[in-house]
Amino acid sequence: MPIEPYLFFEGRCDEAIAFYRDALGAEVEMLMRYRESPEPPDPARLPPGAGDKVMHASLRIGDSVIMLSDGSCSGQPGFQGFSLSLAPADAATAGRLFSALADGGQVQMPLGETFWSPCFGMVVDRFGVSWMLNVAGPAPA
Structure with missing residues (x-):
């Protein structure tokens, strides 16, 4: 489900x-x-x-x-306490998507290598929606 x-x-x-x-x-x-x-x-x-x-x-x-x-059209969206997560196939795709989502938004954690991923980053888009991008696979040694 x-x-x-x-x-x-x-x-x-x-x-x-x-x-x-x-x-x-x-x-x-x-x-x-x-x-x-x-x-x-x-x-x-x-x-x-x-x-x-x-x-x-x-x-x-x-x-x-x-x-x-649009909900009640109050003009007060409230996106807190969650993130939507994307799993791009590779770092190049992650970079393209991350840049697009960051346009007019705010980078929370720049794309980069982590101990669990060769490419991970966090961004809040222009609407206040939080996104995490995570390329699967181990970080390079």
């Missing part, structure tokens, strides 16, 4: 989808806006004009799926 993270971007979901398409090659598998819902959302839960915001989206990144939404 796979675990699929669900991220709430509080009004910036379209921007996040475009970013992950460019940075990670993500593919949109499904996208529904609030105005497309078969059941109208509770107007007390969403601000006026939220009909074009993303109610639910599903992105495929490699063999994994993440789900996204």
Whole structure:
């Protein structure tokens, strides 16, 4: 049974989808806006004009799926206490992905060799989502 993270971007979901398409090659598998819902959302839960915001989206990144939404469109996303982990095949791929995710974000640990990996790094992207990139295999001796 796979675990699929669900991220709430509080009004910036379209921007996040475009970013992950460019940075990670993500593919949109499904996208529904609030105005497309078969059941109208509770107007007390969403601000006026939220009909074009993303109610639910599903992105495929490699063999994994993440789900996204604008949530309540409050403008206050809170991504704390977790990281999404990517397992690139090699250091060159890790470098490309890391640079893309770091654009507008903040590097927490630069890509480099560790005792468990030839290439590992941590970055928080422009939306506040924490990512770890880890190339499998032992570090070179």
